[in-house]
Amino acid sequence: MNSSRFFTLKEARIGNNCPECYSNDSLELTFKQKLIETKLYKAITDETLCELLCLNCEEQIFPIRWTDDIERVVDYHKRGLKTKPKSTKLKPIAFGLVIFGVMILIAIVLFALGIL
Numbered sequence: 103m104n105s106s107r108f109f110t111l112k113e114a115r116i117g118n119n120c121p122e123c124y125s126n127d128s129l130e131l132t133f134k135q136k137l138i139e140t141k142l143y144k145a146i147t148d149e150t151l152c153e154l155l156c157l158n159c160e161e162q163i164f165p166i167r168w169t170d171d172i173e174r175v176v177d178y179h180k181r182g183l184k185t186k187p188k189s190t191k192l193k194p195i196a197f198g199l200v201i202f203g204v205m206i207l208i209a210i211v212l213f214a215l216g217i218l
């Protein structure tokens with residue numbers, strides 16, 4: 103079970119015109135950061151992405167459709183973005199496996215030394 107997903111860092115309504123339907127108050131910008139989750143650990147990566155969605159025509163506006171104005175506003179928001187620091191957290195099961203491994207190792211050493 104390895105899964106990666108994106109969690110939302112920031113959402114902002116921007117006042118630009120939608121390149122699809124020309125509505126000027128329906129563009130929503132979302133910044134997301136990537137998270138990888140496995141059975142043993144959960145890691146935050148430094149990979150981010152941003153999506154632009156029009157709430158009026160319900161279209162996702164891909165960067166290729168962005169106007170210069172939209173790009174400027176996206177850049178502005180990007181600069182003010184606070185990403186979460188990269189981190190890896192072990193889950194309790196991982197700690198359990200490590201402790202179990204260490205105990206086996208100690209048992210082997212004691213056995214080898216003839217103590218057990």
Ligand SMILES: [Zn+2]
Pocket residue numbers: 120121122123124125128156157158159160161
């Ligand atoms: Zn639209």
